[in-house]
């Protein structure tokens with residue numbers, strides 16, 4: 039039992055989602071509409087990639103899809119938080135007041151059943167895409183379960199405070215995302231698991247047929263595996279095979295094809 043607790047604690051510490059293990063240590067946490075217009079940048083392909091990679095597609099992205107930032111008390115706050123490509127990470131935060139206006143409950147299976155709770159919600163566009171993805175998976179006899187979607191700023195504050203009380207500030211700050219810096223506040227991220235790993239958000243999910251199916255197919259529905267293995271230095275988070283972020287189908291295809299994280303995508307695309 040002790041070993042299990044240690045393992046779970048370690049998992050929580052390394053997790054960018056934090057506090058989302060269903061059924062175990064459950065806290066009261068729970069916690070766009072158009073594709074960005076990308077324009078091929080063929081004329082710059084050669085100079086940037088060299089002639090041997092001339093088939094690589096480079097892209098330009100409208101400025102509205104880049105973070106617009108203002109500094110508030112030393113925090114880089116995202117002004118255009120409704121942007122479906124909002125880059126939320128350890129550098130850029132959503133405002134405490136930001137609540138997506140189009141949250142809906144997707145019609146999919148949840149690990150916690152039919153409860154109507156905050157974490158079952160996603161922004162409309164992401165919810166529709168999630169429904170399509172789960173249905174397509176089911177057609178291949180892959181049964182996915184949504185575990186945790188939208189998480190409000192206030193919920194994140196509560197989670198952090200609970201954790202500080204439980205393990206102290208230093209440890210809590212490592213384990214739990216700082217309010218505003220959780221991607222779940224966008225309403226565009228969903229943690230997904232399967233019965234085969236007891237609906238847990240665990241590294242083992244990446245080894246299941248469900249986790250593998252998601253990794254190889256999520257981009258067809260506009261989702262990316264947000265925290266891939268071996269990209270920890272770029273995303274700032276350990277590998278999370280369960281955390282999928284909606285970015286729109288075209289963008290997801292580009293990121294998948296080029297093996298880019300969202301951070302790398304913004305470094306590679308040209309702002310127009």
Ligand SMILES: [Zn+2]
Nearest residue numbers: 055228229281
């Ligand atoms: Zn997550």
